Amino acid sequence: MFRPQIQKTRVLAVLALTSLLMVYISSNSTVTDVALGYEYKLESAKIMDSAIKILKKEVKDKGYTIYKDIDPNTTGLIFKEDSPIRTGSGDLESKQTTLKSNFAALIVDEFIKAGISVGDTIAVGMTGSMPGANIALLSACKAMNVYPVIISSMGASMWGATESDFTWIDMEHILYKSAIFEKISIAYSLGGKGDCLRKSKNEDGRNLFEEKVKKYNIQKIDYSISDMNNLYKSIDQRIDLFNDNIGSIDNYVAYVNIGGGAASIGVGGKDRLNTPGYLKPKKVLSQKPNESVARYFAENNIPLVHVLHIQQFVKGILPFGSEKIPVGESRIYKQEKYNLIVNIIALFISLGSVVFIGIKSHNQIKKRMQSYEPESIL
Numbered sequence: 001m002f003r004p005q006i007q008k009t010r011v012l013a014v015l016a017l018t019s020l021l022m023v024y025i026s027s028n029s030t031v032t033d034v035a036l037g038y039e040y041k042l043e044s045a046k047i048m049d050s051a052i053k054i055l056k057k058e059v060k061d062k063g064y065t066i067y068k069d070i071d072p073n074t075t076g077l078i079f080k081e082d083s084p085i086r087t088g089s090g091d092l093e094s095k096q097t098t099l100k101s102n103f104a105a106l107i108v109d110e111f112i113k114a115g116i117s118v119g120d121t122i123a124v125g126m127t128g129s130m131p132g133a134n135i136a137l138l139s140a141c142k143a144m145n146v147y148p149v150i151i152s153s154m155g156a157s158m159w160g161a162t163e164s165d166f167t168w169i170d171m172e173h174i175l176y177k178s179a180i181f182e183k184i185s186i187a188y189s190l191g192g193k194g195d196c197l198r199k200s201k202n203e204d205g206r207n208l209f210e211e212k213v214k215k216y217n218i219q220k221i222d223y224s225i226s227d228m229n230n231l232y233k234s235i236d237q238r239i240d241l242f243n244d245n246i247g248s249i250d251n252y253v254a255y256v257n258i259g260g261g262a263a264s265i266g267v268g269g270k271d272r273l274n275t276p277g278y279l280k281p282k283k284v285l286s287q288k289p290n291e292s293v294a295r296y297f298a299e300n301n302i303p304l305v306h307v308l309h310i311q312q313f314v315k316g317i318l319p320f321g322s323e324k325i326p327v328g329e330s331r332i333y334k335q336e337k338y339n340l341i342v343n344i345i346a347l348f349i350s351l352g353s354v355v356f357i358g359i360k361s362h363n364q365i366k367k368r369m370q371s372y373e374p375e376s377i378l
Contacts, residue, residue, distance in 0.1 A: 011357060014353075015353055015354060015357060018349065018350060018353050019350045019353075022346035022347070022349055022350040023346075023350075025342065025346055026342060026343045026346045026347075029342035029343070033334060034333070034334045035109075035331075035332060035333055035334055036112055037108050037109065037111075037112045037144075038333055038334065040108045040140075040143045040144050041104075041105035041108045041109065041143075041332060041333055042105070042327070042328055042333065043143040044104035044105055044107065044108050044136070044139040044140045044142070044143035044144070045101040045102055045104050045105050045139070045327045045328070046101070046327065047104065047139040047142055047143060047180065048101045048103070048104040048135055048136055048139040049101040049327065050180055051135050051138070051139060051175055051180050051181070052075055052077065052099065052101070052132075052135065054174065054175060054178050054180060055075075055076065055077060055131075055135075055171055055174065055175070056074070056075060056076040056077070058166070058174055059076030059077070059166070060076065062165065062166065064076065064079075064163065064166070067080060070092060070159065071096070071322075072096075072322045073096070073099065073100070073322055073324060075099045075132075077099055077131050077132065077161070077171075078092070078095055078096070078099070078159050079159065079160070079161070079162045079163045079166075080158075080159065081162070081163065083156075083162035083163065083164060083205075084164065084197075084204035084205035084208060085128070085154055085155050085156060085162060085164070085167065085191075085192075085197065085205045085208060085209075086155075086156065086157065086158060086162045087127075087129070087155040087156060087157050087191055087192040087193070087197070087199070088157050088158070088192075088199075089157060089158050090129060090156075090157035090158035090159045090160055091159075091310070091311075092159050093310075093311070093320055093321040093322070094130070094310035094311065094320075095129075095130060095132065095159040095160060096321050096322045097132075097310050097311075097314055097318065097319075097320050097321060098130045098131075098132030098133040098136060098310060099131075099132035100132070100318070100324055101327050102318055102325065102327060102330050102332065103132060103133065103136040103314075103318065104135075104136040104137075104139040104140050104143070105140075105327075105330070105332045105333065106136070106313070106314065106317060106318060106332055107133075107136045107137055107139075107140040107305075107307070108140045108143065108144060109332055110277050110278050110305050110307075111140060111144060111146065111254075111305070113277070113278040114253070114254045114278040114303050114305050115253065115254075115303075116144070116146055116253055116254055116305075117144070117146075118144055118145045118146070119145060119146075119147075120146050120147070120253045120254075121146075121147045121148075121149065121246055121251055121252055121253065122141075122146060122147070122148050122149070122252060122253060122254045122255070122256055122305075123148075123149050123242045123252045123254075123255045123256070123293075123297065124137060124148045124149065124150040124151070124255075124256045124257075124258070125150075125151055125152075125153075125238070125255070125256070125257050125258065125259075125261055125263070125264035125265075125293055125294075126150060126151070126152040126153065126168070126185070126258045126259065126261075127152065127153040127155060127156060127157075127160075127168070127191055127258065127259035127260070127261045127264075128152070128153060128154055128155055128156030128160050128161035128162070128167055128168035128169075128191065129155075129156045129157040129160040129161075129259040129260070130160060130258060130259055130307075130310075131160065131161045131168055131171055133258045133259070133307050133310075134152075134168065134171075134172070134258055135175070137256060137258060137307070138175070138181045138183065141183065142180075142181060142182070142183075147183070148183050148256075149186060149242060149245050149246065149252075150183065150184070150185040150186060151185060151186060151187050151188070151189070151221070151238050151241060151242070152168060152169070152172065152185040152187075152188050152189075153168075153188065153189045153190065153191030153192075153195070153259075153261050153263070154167050154168060154169055154188055154189070154190060154191055154208075154209055154212065155190055155191025155192040155197055155205070156168065156191070157259075157260075164208055167208075167212065169185075169188055169212045169216065169218070170212070172184055172185060173216055185218070186219065186241060186245060187218070187219040187220065187221055187237075187238075187241055188209075188212070188213070188218055188219070188220055188221065189220065189221035189223070189234055189238075189263065190205070190206060190209050190221075190223055191261060192205075193262070194223075194225075194228075194230045194231045194234075194262070195221065195223065195230060195231050195234040195261070195262060195263045196223040196224070196225050196230050196231075196234075197209075197225075198225060198230075206225070221234050221237050221238065221263075222237065231262055231263060231267070232291060234263045235263050235291060235292060235293055235296075238263060238264075238293050239293060239296055242293075249296075249297070249300050249302070250300070252297070252302055253302070253303075254302060254303050254304070254305055255293065255294055255297035255298075255302055255303070255304050255305070256304075256305040256307065257273075257293075257294055257304060257305070257306050257307060257308065258307040258308075259307070259308065260308060262292070263292065263293060264292060264293050264294060265289060265292050265293075265294045265306075265308075266289040266290030266291055266292030266294070266295060267290045268290060269289055269290065269292060269294070270308060270309075272287050272288060272289050272290070273287050273289055273294070273304075273306055273308070274287070274309060275287070275306065275309075275312075276306050276307065276308055276309040276310070276312055276313035277305065277306060277313060278303060278304075278305050278306075279303060279304045279305075279306055280303050281297075281298040281299075281300075281301050281302060281303055281304075284298035284303075284304050285298050285299070294306075316331075317330060317331060317332050318330055318332065
C-alpha cells in the first residue's frame with residue numbers, strides 16, 4: 001500500500017524527536033550579558049564591604065551591642081536606642097537594604113544613567129539616616145574616580161546613625177582616617193526640622209553637634225533655633241558652599257541626594273519627589289519640590305540622583321530587607337539571555353526538516369498520480 005513519507009510513523013517520530021531536541025538545545029543555550037560598568041560596580045561593592053568591616057570593628061571596640069533581631073547581617077550599623085539627634089521614625093528594611101555591598105553597584109548604575117563618568121564632579125547632600133547609602137555613594141565615587149563635594153547632616157531617623165558617640169560625622173572621619181576614602185564632607189548641619197533639630201525638646205543634640213564641630217575642626221552650617229527662616233538660610237549657605245568650592249554650579253554634572261533632608265529636597269520632599277534614581281531636571285521640577293538645594297540644581301539644568309524610597313529604588317534588582325546575595329551575582333552586574341544565534345539555527349533545523357519531508361512527500365504523491373492508470377472496465 002502506497003504511503004508518502006509524511007504519513008510514515010517512523011518519519012513522524014523522527015520529526016518529533018528532532019523538534020524536541022531543538023527545543024532542549026535552545027532552552028539550554030544561554031549567553032551572559034555583562035552590564036555596562038561591570039568592573040566599576042564590582043569594585044564599588046568590594047570597597048563598600050571593606051568600609052563596613054572597618055566600622056564594624058569600631059563598633060565592637062566601643063562595646064556597642066549588635067542586635068541580630070534588627071541587624072541579621074551583623075553590620076553593627078543599625079541602632080535602636082533613643083537619641084537626642086533622632087529626627088523621626090525610619091524604615092528598618094530600607095536601612096538593612098542600603099547596608100548591603102551590592103547597593104554600591106546600584107549607585108554606580110544610577111551614575112551611568114545620569115552620564116556621570118571618570119573625573120566628573122558631583123554635589124552631594126547626605127544625612128545620618130542611611131549610613132549604608134552614604135558609604136555606597138563614597139564607594140561608587142572611589143571606584144569610578146568621581147569627585148564628590150559633600151554636605152552632610154548629623155541628624156538621623158530611627159535605625160540610622162543615632163548613637164551619640166558614633167554619628168555619621170564620626171563614621172565619616174573614621175573612614176577618612178583609615179584612608180579607604182579620600183573625600184569627606186566640606187560642611188555639616190544639624191539636620192532635622194528647620195535643619196536645626198527644632199523638634200528636639202532639649203539642647204543635648206545641638207550641644208553634641210557643637211562638640212563634634214570642635215573635635216573634628218569641621219565647618220558647620222550656621223543655625224538659629226529661634227529663626228523660623230533658618231531652613232532657607234541653611235539652603236542658601238549650602239548653595240554658596242557648592243558654588244565656592246569649584247567656582248561655579250555649572251561645573252557639577254549632577255546633584256545626589258541621600259535621605260529626606262529638608263534643606264536638600266525641601267519641606268515635604270519625600271512625598272513630592274516620590275521617584276527614586278536618576279531624574280532629569282524637567283522631571284524634578286515637574287514634581288514641584290519646595291525651595292531646596294535639589295530644586296536649585298534642577299533650575300540650573302543639572303540632574304538629580306535621588307536615593308530615597310529604597311523599596312522602589314531596588315525593585316527587581318536587589319532584595320529588599322536583610323536578604324543578601326553574593327557580590328557580583330545580581331542582575332545589576334550581568335544577565336543570562338538565550339543565545340539568539342543558536343535559537344535561530346534550531347528553528348531553521350526544526351522547520352527545515354518538516355518542510356523537507358513535506359516537499360518530498362508532495363513529489364512522491366505527484367509521481368504516483370502521474371504513473372497511476374486505473375483499470376478499464378469493458
